[in-house]
Amino acid sequence: MLDFFRNHKRLMMFMLILVIVPGMGFFGLQGFRSFFDDSANVASVDRYTITRVEYDNALRQQMDRARQMLGAQFDAKAFNTPEQRQQVLDGLIQERVLADETQRLHLTASDDAVRRVLLSDPFIASLKTPDGSIDIERYKQMLAMQGMTPEQYDARVRYSLALQQLPASIQSSAFTSKTLAQHLTELSGQQREVQSLVFHSSDYAAKVQPAEAQLQAYYEAHRNDFATPATATIQYLVLSSAGLAAATQPTEAELKKYYDDNLTRYRTPGEIRASHILILAPKDASAADQQKAKQQAQTLLAEVNAHPEQFAQIAEKHSQDPGSAAKGGDLGYFGRGMIAGGAAFDDAAFSLKKDETSGLVQTDFGYHIIRVTDVKPAVTKPFDEVKASILTDLKAQQAAKGFADSADGFTSIVYEQAKSLQPAADKYKLTLQSAVVTPKPNASLPPDSPLNNAAFLEAVFSDDAVKSRNNTQAIDLGNSTLIAARVTDFKPAAIPAFAAVKEAVKQKVIAQQAAEMARKDGAARLAALQKSKATDGFSPVLTVTRNNPQGMPAAALSAIYKANAKNLPAYVGVDLGDQGYVIYRVNAVKQGEAMTPERIAAAQQQIAQVNAQSEVEAYLDALRKRSKVKLYGPLDAAPSHAE
The missing domain is CATH 3.10.50 (Chitinase A; domain 3)
Structure with missing residues (x-):
């Protein structure tokens, strides 16, 4: 069929025009497309359609994020499973039902909230110029490379903030009692002293001598296990x-043009080191207090001018700035906009040369006397x-x-x-x-x-x-x-003849029968130990906890913690599959670290977070059930069905 389309493009184009143009008159372009091909969509939520393109983009973004996080550990096949694909679709559906509810409740985000998020974004922070402003042109260029305008990016941030309001309000209301937190923490820290007795399958392998008929029967039952995969030379x-x-x-x-166009990126702004003496006179102080503060500052200025070498001592004794007075008024190195005194402070400080002292400088805090002790001029890194x-x-x-x-x-x-x-x-x-x-x-x-x-x-x-x-x-x-x-070449999958894989079949049968023998002996020994309470043959004592299983398999740890702590020693058996069988002797149960208020509080917070997530998921499920959700079949384009 594809060959026919490729080899008869002009004919097919003419036929499509004959079919599509009249159809558009009855249904409209979008309606006709949906009528003609549901495969373009993967689901719908009420009146909103989730297209396959939207779904594919979401799946690709998820894999990109995983690839960036995991680096060399990333395994694409682990993220491209039916379960993962369904999770992506469920996420898109949840986002849509949440968006509908957000719109129904008329929730939105303020301009100030959007501004705070934008300014905290590392991407935007990297665009700051030396004077603290944002390089708007570069900001537009970077967004344009992603197919967005600043207005579209602002709208995306506002939309995201609005969507977070309902889940955030549910999460903030989650609560866990101290009693429950203490009980669960004590259980997680509980220690159990155990010994093990292992029946290794490998110890039984020499005893297994499978007959030819057994090998043949195993091969017939597991032929596909020995198949060679299809290969394609490409x-x-x-x-x-x-x-x-x-x-x-x-x-x-x-390169030189880029350097000239982005010169501010390579310029380190000038800095000064200064000290100051502050006499407090807030804006809301009375006129009398303002005048009194000014007179005190003028007196100190006269003293500083008479003895400039004693500035630090005068500041330490008289300055009312608690942060710098003890350091002789030293503010360290700073650039414009870094001192809370505002433009008045900056203008005065940056107009001074090294070892010069200002007159009285009034800011919202009061009256300052500023002395510059060092100057670092602005430096532009050379092109080379x-x-x-x-x-x-x-x-x-x-x-x-x-x-x-x-x-x-x-x-x-x-x-x-x-x-x-x-x-x-x-x-x-x-x-x-x-x-x-x-x-x-x-x-x-x-x-x-x-x-x-x-x-x-x-x-x-x-x-x-x-x-x-x-x-x-x-x-x-x-x-x-x-x-x-x-x-360029293809070889289909093939199942080799029994003779070609006989040795591999034999090893499989030996391993299977050896594991069965180990399980049988282990189960018999377990039954005897539960009566005799013997200790012969066990390993040295090992202390395990749920948080620190000491490398023990999950199935073994689960069995150990299910053992009756009131009837010790207790014996439990665990099937290790192809590895054999193991018996654990639980000798003692001990409580973990003492519970402190800090540990209980931390546990409360962690459990509350888990509960909050569960409540959010339940809320989203309720919204989904209230909405009209239609799935266009499985994601492999099977027939559609309604949910």
């Missing part, structure tokens, strides 16, 4: 901003010093722009020129690479390798790629990276 292209950055080489003129960092920044910017400009064209050409990747390689100057892949990620490759991307592997092993030998679509890997491939 050619592939990767278009990424990182690759474009490596190939980008800005000219010297471009910052050239390397400019090169990195400019390459990243040019690469991001290049990727944005090329992504659509790359996507189109690998689809339109379906029988070869060479046209795309030539147009975008990319290296055509080759590899052999299987449907599952290759553990020998880095987890973030493009060849381990689940969506990419799914596309490679699709019928269109394997049978028709067409290029895959351009797969978005996140982090501004696209990959497309073409299968």
Whole structure:
């Protein structure tokens, strides 16, 4: 079918015009699209539709965040499971029902709240100029690279703040009693002294001699376990901003222009070191108090002018600034806007030279006498010093722009020129690479390798790629990276003959029967110990807690803590699967650290946070049940159903 579309484009375009244009007259463009293809949507909440594009973007953003957080530990297949995909869709539905409720209650965020969030954003903080203002032009440029205007970004922040109000009010009301917090904390800190007696499967392996018939029967029952996976030999292209950055080489003129245009980024503003004497005279003081303070300040100014070398001693004795008086009035080094005295203080201080003293300076706090003790002039880093960092920044910017400009064209050409990747390689100057892949990620490759991307592997092993030998679509890997491939050779999965895997089958049977023997002996020994209370053969005593299991398996720790603490010693058995069987002897139960008010308070807070999250989830579930939610089938585009 795809080949027919590709080879008869003009005919298909004419047919589509005949079908679509009349249809638009009856339904309208959007209505016709929904009528014609529900696969464009994944769900609807009341009158709002969640499109597949919106869902795909949310899934990609989640994986990008995980990739940034985990780095080399990131495993794409762990984040691209049916459960994870359903969680992403549930999150979008919850956001929509919460948005509807927020709108119904007319909740919004104030301009001041939006401003505070923006100013606390590290991204925006990095755009501050030496005088404390925001470089608006650079702010607009950075947002434009993300496809947004400042107004759109403000609206996004306001929307986010409004959505947080209802969950925040629920979370703030959560409460946990001291009694419950103390009880749970005591349980978590409870210590248990245990000894172990292990029946290792490996100790029984030599006793197992499986017959040929047993091996044959195991092979027949587990044939798929020995199958060799399908393999595809592929050619592939990767278009990424990182690759474009490596190939980008800005000219010297471009680097110099960037330096000149962003000079404030490379300038360290001037600073001074000053001391002051403050005589308090708040704005709301009476005229008499104002006059009295001024006279006192004038007297001290005369004394300072007569004995400038004694400024520190005079400040220590008479200054009414508790923060600096004990240090002789020293305020340390500061730039404009860093001292609370405001513009009047700054103008006076920065007009002085080293070792000069001001006259009386009035601010909202009172009367100051300022003496400058050191001056650090403004310094602009020379071009050669910052050239390397400019090169990195400019390459990243040019690469991001290049990727944005090329992504659509790359996507189109690998689809339109379906029988070869060479046209795309030539147009975008990319290296055509080759590899052999299987449907599952290759553990020998880095987890973030493009060849381990689940969506990419799914596309490679699709019928269109394997049978028709067409290029895959351009797969978005996140982090501004696209990959497309073409299968040049394919070998289907195969189940080898029994003779070829006989030794592997034998090892499987031996391991299975050895584990069963270990379990049988372990269970028999457990029954005997529960009667005799013997201690022979056990390991040295080990003290475990729920918070510190000492490397013990979760199943073993659970069994130990289920043992009756009132009837010690107690014996419990745990099946270790292929590893065998273990018996634990619980000798003693001890309480953990003494409960202090601080520990109880911390436990209260932690438990309250858990309860609050549960209450928020219950509230969102209630909103969802109250809304009309329709799912357009599973995320693999199965038939739709109503919730």
